[in-house]
Every structure is written in structure tokens, then in C-alpha cells.
Amino acid sequence: MGRLAVAAAVAAWAIPIAALVDSIVPDPYMDEIFHVPQAQHYCRGDFLTWDPMITTPPGLYYISLAYLASLFPGAWAIKVAEAFDPLCTTALLRSTNVIMAMVCGVLVHDLLLCIKPGIGKTKATAYAILVALYPVHWFFTFLYYTDVASLASVLAMYLSCLKKRFWVSALFGALSILFRQTNVIWMIFFAANGAIAYVQDLSLSDCLSDENSEPTDKSRTEVSDRDSKVSALGLRRRRTNHPISERGVVSGSTKSHTSFTEELFDIGFKIWNSKCKVLITFAPFAIVLVAFGAFIIWNGGIVLGAKEAHVVSPHFAQLLYFGLVSATALLPWHFTPGRVSDLFHWCRKNKTFSSLAMLIALGLSFVAVHLFSIAHPYLLADNRHYTFYIWRKVIQARWMMKYILIPLYVYSWFSVINILGKLLRS
Structure with missing residues (x-):
């Protein structure tokens, strides 16, 4: 019910305001003068024409095609470009981001429940609606820009990583890069964050298995709850109050680590000891990263067009x-x-x-x-x-x-x- 409430609340203000924006500014505005014509080329089935002033990959245009095809399946089914082309109006293309804004709200709701399970669905719903009104995000909901779809893919990547669905997370990471190349930084961050949580879970499992080679159903439940809690938090938390830490078995040491430097060494040591498992588990992210590196070499830079104005x-x-x-x-x-x-x-x-x-x-x-x-x-x-x-x-x-x-x-x-x-x- 919480997801539906968030989506409905976002739609309640996004749709009327989008209609108002379209009535006042019916023609492409600011950077839309590049994005809208490019999307319209794709609507006509022309995937080879590219505006040299566009710096980002064509992810937004593909999403718009899928969205418009879902609205008008008949025109897509008969594959008549002349019938599908008139549907790619500025207003309909802008509405792509209204849908993406609703998706962002739902993803924030799920992330809140994942990161703070005790928050409750009511608070998570209210917070998600408030976050959807964040000004830097809110304004782009009504224009045909890459920002909102890019954010949706990044949030989906983060949520999948927290839930330990690393292949799915990597796929969303690749999709996010198709919207904006700089999202590769977020992918690296989430992968590193997931790797830290992963080795912490391995360490806890090893400690418990050492204490009891035949764990009971209760201990299994505790490990499962602990794993989900640690993974949901995402960011590394000190667990000095954890009973295992109090017994001095964290990373095989007889004392708990409290300083940031010691924690870094502790994490590095655990990752090194579990390097094979970590490499296999997080290989999907490595594949995307290698592909992105190959793209940069082939492209001669990060941006696609207007390279002289977008120097690193x-x-x-x-x-x-x-x-x-x-x-x-x-x-x-x-x-x-x-x-x-x-x-x-x-x-x-x-x-x-x-x-x-x-x-x-x-x-x-x-x-x-x-x-x-x-x-x-x-x-x-x-x-x-x-x-x-x-x-x-x-x-x-x-x-x-x-x-x-x-x-x-x-x-x-x-x-x-x-x-x-x-x-x-x-």
C-alpha cells in the first residue's frame, strides 16, 4: 500500500504541473532543443543520426520509445514509422520523466524500509513523498532531461545491491551509465559498499560456525536477521555493541576496532582473505566497468559530443x-x-x-x-x-x-x- 500511496501522491502533483508547463512552454526549452529532436529521430526508426551537441548516451531515448510503445502498442506492432512518429511530441516525451519521478518515489520508499526496517511504512511513505519534492530533482520532472531517469536507475541499482542481487544491480548500473556516464562513480561506490557488507557477513558466519559447528534454528535466524540488517544499512557501521564484537572475535582479534584507520585495515584484511569469493560475487560490476573503460578508449573521452566544452x-x-x-x-x-x-x-x-x-x-x-x-x-x-x-x-x-x-x-x-x-x- 505504501508504494501505491507514494506513486499516487507524486502523480497528484506531477501530472497537473506537467500539463501546466506544457501549456505555457509547448516547444522544446533549453537543452530540450537537442534531446527532443534526437528522440524524434529514434521514433522514426532513424538510429544512425546523432546530434553532435548531445554529450550523454541514448538511454533516455530508448526508455521513451519503450514508454510510448506501451501507450500505443498498435502503432508499434504494425511498425509503421509514419504512424509512430507523430506520437513523439514534446509533451509526451516529457511525460517520460513524470513516470520516472513516480518510480523514484517508490524506490526511495523501498530503500527507506531496507535501510531502516523499523521506520514503519507510514513514515517511509511520508519521507519518500518529501524526498520527491527535493528541488534539484523536482524541477527536472517536467522537462525532457536525463536527470530523473538517471536517478531512477541509480536508486534501483542501490536497492538491488542492498538486497544482494548483484547481477541485477550491475544491470541497473549499466543502464544508469546509458543515461549518464558519470553514474559509473555511483556503481563503483555501491559495489564497494556491497563488498564491505559481504565480507562482514562472511566474517560473522565464520565466527558463528567456529563457535558452533552445528548451529540451531535460532542461531540461523539470528545470522539471517543480522545479515539483512547489516546489508540494509549499506554504509559500514561499527558494531562494538554486537555480542560477537564484545567477545572479541571480530576479524580474529582479541579487541574490538574503534578507530577509523583500524577499521580500514580490518576491512582490507577481510577483503583480501576472501578475495576469490568477492571477485566472483562482484564480477558483474567488473564486467560493466571494463566495458565502460573500453568505451572511453574507443570514444576518446567520457562525453559523446561537444567535447571541447566538457573537458575533465x-x-x-x-x-x-x-x-x-x-x-x-x-x-x-x-x-x-x-x-x-x-x-x-x-x-x-x-x-x-x-x-x-x-x-x-x-x-x-x-x-x-x-x-x-x-x-x-x-x-x-x-x-x-x-x-x-x-x-x-x-x-x-x-x-x-x-x-x-x-x-x-x-x-x-x-x-x-x-x-x-x-x-x-x-
């Missing part, structure tokens, strides 16, 4: 922007007197560590802002993006403005990390 550059300031945008999206949570007070008390409790971390963060942020703040040519040329005005009216308003924002970037990251740390420890 060290734009480290983007990490700072990301922290601020993430904190701003949850403004009442991060920017309140109570939150500032909590961070201040945390710094006072850990004076040496927090002072050193603050100095390093400020120093690295200054270097990133001073040396690695890059203005993309398209950002400066198109005044129809919010980022155009943020760059011109805020970051570049005065020569020192980008430096004044550094403490805000650092505060945002410290607040996000602090809250994530509390959630992981809870």
Missing part, C-alpha cells in the same frame, strides 16, 4: 557547493540556533580533534575556492538557469565573496557529517 577538470569547489546545497535543502534542521549550539558543544568536547579538523577543512576549502573554482562556459552563456544568477549575483558579486562563503561551506559539511554520525551510532 579538477573542480573541487563543487564539493563545497554540494555540502551547502544539501544543508540548505534541510534548512530547519541545519541552520537553527539549537543546531549551532549542538555543534559548538561538540567542538568543546573534542577540542584538539575539532580544532585540527576545522583548520584543515578551512585550509582545503580555501585552496579549492582559490584554485579550483571553474565557471563552465554554458553556465556563463545561459541566463535561464538558477546557477547563472547564483554565480553572477552571489559568488562573483565581489572578489572576496567566494572567500566569505568558505565558513558557510565548512559549517554545512560539519553539520551534515555530525548528523550522519549520530544516525549511524543510533
Whole structure:
């Protein structure tokens, strides 16, 4: 029922707003001037024509073809291009992302239940609907861009990986790369995350089998519950409160590991000891990664078109922007007197560590802002993006403005990390 409620809620606001957008802006808008004609070529059965200004693979156009074919199976069945071509209007192509937005909402709902099984379906439904309203995602729901379909495939890849369906996850990873090449980073992250959970599960199973060579039904249930819980969390959690850890059997050691460095060595040691099993289990991701590497060599770069405007550059300031945008999206949570007070008390409790971390963060942020703040040519040329005005009216308003924002970037990251740390420890 929760999935249906999320899909219905997303559809309730997405469909009317999409209709409103189509009535006000019926013609292709911004980057749609490239994507819509390209999709229409595919609708006519012309798969060889390619706009050299399009940088991403044709995954979105194939999804749109499948979607339109499901709406009008008769036109597809008779394979008459002239009959199918008129169906590929701007409005119908845009509606692809409305469907993908509903899929994203359902996937977020399932991810919440997987990551936090105790959250309950009601809260998971409410949170999923709220996440669907996230501004960076919300705006692209009504345009024919790759963003929403790309996000849907990434979420599906993550959910499949958490459920240990690694072949399915790798297939979704390949699909996500067909939407946007940079999704290969997410695939590597999820695969690494899954590998860590996998070796932890192997270690726990080995420990239990050593203690009891013939486990009872109860112990099997405990292992199963523990495996699902660890896998659902995805991100590595310290299990110092776990009874096995308390008995000192984690990775064969007589003491529990608490420091981050020791945890890294512990994880690396476990992966090395189980390298054959890990390689076999996560081979699907390796296959996709090798294929992607071959594509880069064949293509001469990551992007397909407009390569001169999409050169790989060290734009480290983007990490700072990301922290601020993430904190701003949850403004009442991060920017309140109570939150500032909590961070201040945390710094006072850990004076040496927090002072050193603050100095390093400020120093690295200054270097990133001073040396690695890059203005993309398209950002400066198109005044129809919010980022155009943020760059011109805020970051570049005065020569020192980008430096004044550094403490805000650092505060945002410290607040996000602090809250994530509390959630992981809870």
C-alpha cells in the first residue's frame, strides 16, 4: 500500500504541473532543443543520426520509445514509422520523466524500509513523498532531461545491491551509465559498499560456525536477521555493541576496532582473505566497468559530443557547493540556533580533534575556492538557469565573496557529517 500511496501522491502533483508547463512552454526549452529532436529521430526508426551537441548516451531515448510503445502498442506492432512518429511530441516525451519521478518515489520508499526496517511504512511513505519534492530533482520532472531517469536507475541499482542481487544491480548500473556516464562513480561506490557488507557477513558466519559447528534454528535466524540488517544499512557501521564484537572475535582479534584507520585495515584484511569469493560475487560490476573503460578508449573521452566544452577538470569547489546545497535543502534542521549550539558543544568536547579538523577543512576549502573554482562556459552563456544568477549575483558579486562563503561551506559539511554520525551510532 505504501508504494501505491507514494506513486499516487507524486502523480497528484506531477501530472497537473506537467500539463501546466506544457501549456505555457509547448516547444522544446533549453537543452530540450537537442534531446527532443534526437528522440524524434529514434521514433522514426532513424538510429544512425546523432546530434553532435548531445554529450550523454541514448538511454533516455530508448526508455521513451519503450514508454510510448506501451501507450500505443498498435502503432508499434504494425511498425509503421509514419504512424509512430507523430506520437513523439514534446509533451509526451516529457511525460517520460513524470513516470520516472513516480518510480523514484517508490524506490526511495523501498530503500527507506531496507535501510531502516523499523521506520514503519507510514513514515517511509511520508519521507519518500518529501524526498520527491527535493528541488534539484523536482524541477527536472517536467522537462525532457536525463536527470530523473538517471536517478531512477541509480536508486534501483542501490536497492538491488542492498538486497544482494548483484547481477541485477550491475544491470541497473549499466543502464544508469546509458543515461549518464558519470553514474559509473555511483556503481563503483555501491559495489564497494556491497563488498564491505559481504565480507562482514562472511566474517560473522565464520565466527558463528567456529563457535558452533552445528548451529540451531535460532542461531540461523539470528545470522539471517543480522545479515539483512547489516546489508540494509549499506554504509559500514561499527558494531562494538554486537555480542560477537564484545567477545572479541571480530576479524580474529582479541579487541574490538574503534578507530577509523583500524577499521580500514580490518576491512582490507577481510577483503583480501576472501578475495576469490568477492571477485566472483562482484564480477558483474567488473564486467560493466571494463566495458565502460573500453568505451572511453574507443570514444576518446567520457562525453559523446561537444567535447571541447566538457573537458575533465579538477573542480573541487563543487564539493563545497554540494555540502551547502544539501544543508540548505534541510534548512530547519541545519541552520537553527539549537543546531549551532549542538555543534559548538561538540567542538568543546573534542577540542584538539575539532580544532585540527576545522583548520584543515578551512585550509582545503580555501585552496579549492582559490584554485579550483571553474565557471563552465554554458553556465556563463545561459541566463535561464538558477546557477547563472547564483554565480553572477552571489559568488562573483565581489572578489572576496567566494572567500566569505568558505565558513558557510565548512559549517554545512560539519553539520551534515555530525548528523550522519549520530544516525549511524543510533
